[in-house]
Amino acid sequence: MAESSRLNPAIWPANASQWEKSGELTIGGIKSSQLVADFGTPAFILDEADFRARAIKFRDAMHKFFGENAHVYYASKAFTSIATSKWLAADGLSIDVCTGGELAVALAAKFPPSRIEVHGNNKSLEEIEEAIKVGVRFIVADSLIELDRINSIAGKLGKRQSILLRLTPGISAHTHESIATAHEDVKFGFSIASGAAMLAAVTAINAANIKLEGVHCHIGSQIFDDASFILAIERLVKFIADLKKSHGIELDHLDFGGGFGISYVDGDDPMDVELVLEKIHHALVTQCAKFEINIPAIAIEPGRAIVGPSMVTLYQIGTVKDVVLEDGKTRTYISVDGGMSDNIRPSLYGAQYSAVLANRISSAPLTSSRLVGKHCETGDIIIRDIALPSDLVPGDVLAIPATGAYGRSLASNYNHILRPPVIAVRDGAAKIIIRREKISDLLALEEG
């Protein structure tokens, strides 16, 4: 029987492996020691083939169930770069952006504006103008104030802008509060229940320079449960039917956002994409038949579910320290050369991660450990409780999987620590797609 990789495939990129015999973690065909030697640590290692395969899987599943009019908008906020935007363009996906900055990255990658959707609860006038000028497919409108702005700016530019309306269908997906959306008490969208959504639809229909094409919702993040998605679809279809009934206008686009959960640690059990989309398709068909509307073009916005599992962070251990706890037990503190500046999710959301020793296989017994960063802050903890080999020493390399989403994108320069590079690996070749910051980058902002 062939030896199998020690890594849990639910958490690691497809092209990462660690075998008993060779000992080292390899990603995209490159040994971690080689990556460390060439690019230093901390570093985000992105498995290009895995990223693209996940994107293509979403694309194909959407086409399978919802036909050629279905679209997958990759959510830039999870992680964006020129390189990944080029891959998405080549692989036939679309992109959603929330700001002028995210739009600038997509445009720098020559991403077709006809496949860009613009989000945000507070788009600036400049952001709206830029979006209309370059010809984005949709602006997702979030407030009456914004409808007025879009109408007026489009008029000034002699254009008619296609929009979706962001609706709040009143669903509280069971997830961490700060990443749950679409229950009523949120900053985003127009509430269906309160009548705000219908008012916004009528306003948009009456605006000369706006073409209202559909509705949108986003019910949360890191969702493991398809029931919330199905409920959202049902409410959005009913809204489309209500609008048709009351105003004779049938919207033909429905975008139900992102939120597909991923595995961070053993035991996490995210939904299979195909299975969920099949169920959603069934709910959609049933609901559209019930309310006598045509099946709209469907779009989704996965970000984390594509980039999250495709990236791994490599750190080097700097210090190892045993601390005696009050109960007399010992905890080993393993300090690495990054921390809350490159991964704030543990501090921010109590997020959990796993880690493996990457540069060698250890047969030492496991010991109760805490993985911490190098910031001057007690809360700078990457993994609060983890069993790690008791023979870890400075210079050893640790790899943390599933750091692709909201790692680099939320990174800071706290303590003037330089943000890590993102290195794409594929078939034995590595390429910097975002370079490591330098002290001179930070000092460039100083006018002291």
Added chain:
Amino acid sequence: MAESSRLNPAIWPANASQWEKSGELTIGGIKSSQLVADFGTPAFILDEADFRARAIKFRDAMHKFFGENAHVYYASKAFTSIATSKWLAADGLSIDVCTGGELAVALAAKFPPSRIEVHGNNKSLEEIEEAIKVGVRFIVADSLIELDRINSIAGKLGKRQSILLRLTPGISAHTHESIATAHEDVKFGFSIASGAAMLAAVTAINAANIKLEGVHCHIGSQIFDDASFILAIERLVKFIADLKKSHGIELDHLDFGGGFGISYVDGDDPMDVELVLEKIHHALVTQCAKFEINIPAIAIEPGRAIVGPSMVTLYQIGTVKDVVLEDGKTRTYISVDGGMSDNIRPSLYGAQYSAVLANRISSAPLTSSRLVGKHCETGDIIIRDIALPSDLVPGDVLAIPATGAYGRSLASNYNHILRPPVIAVRDGAAKIIIRREKISDLLALEEG
């Protein structure tokens, strides 16, 4: 009777005021409308005179109680820049840095290395070497591994490096867990109780290229209670006495770190610096007499207590939206042009802030509001619950006080939002000390 400013002086910089008659918030003698016109929003406005007065107050109080050998190390991690470092240098303070990046800022300001102290639980070899080369006053050693590194690098450079030992005196100051330090189960320092501290002291004494000069502790952040400080002092003095008794060596430096709380909202009641230092002085004298040691040179490390209240964030309102809650009440969502990228403390620590309408006086009734940012995240909340005038409109300017500490220093480019500038104001003149980021700064890291 003279009209008084509407601002609570406990929360606002000394040179900020808002009068009924003139209507506008002014800081450092400049109207907020002028600041917005000249520098845009969001922007951090730093009251230079207030910053320097707070720094000087610490310096003078320390000298008053502990004599000329007392030192105030400003904690760079709260906020650092070349400009503020120059002020601190001119005003006779010292600086503590945690990384090579923070050291680089101090050195770029030509800060005298003899007044720099280097912290960190996981200093890199390069950071240690740089610190020793430039001749910093103290490296605060945090682990046995690090003692070995300091000794070896100092030896290689033909130097003998002065150090303090970071001790954990086993005190849990009553504050938010992630900013509480010095109870035993933390990454920092050597535990006194476990014997690790004594072992470290003996190791340092026996290291040829290390000069052990004293001890250090840092018991937490945003502390409102002098009892924890006094207990820490007592334990450190006892440790010095124990070392003297067992090894005949009397350390003559004691640095009890930072942690002085500040007011963020009405009702916060931080300790008066002079009063606390007086109490600590009394405890120190008593304890030193009791254990028969000389009174050591004392140092402290305030960061937040200097820069926190001296800075104000100006935002412009982009959208205003009423949301009907489940109980039928209405909440007004006020979206501004920044958010968790420039102030992550509410999301990270549940931190509370206040806000005032800055560009005019409103006599409209107050309404239950939530101040949110422009990020694509439900948790992007700056102030969860605040009563604000019901007539706020897009374009109005809101000012959030007490954002100087851990605002800009923890800022990210989440959603590719550009980090705000820091503008120093004084006597009617404004000066950019950190400029606003540009899209080109972000794209400069792309190698896609």
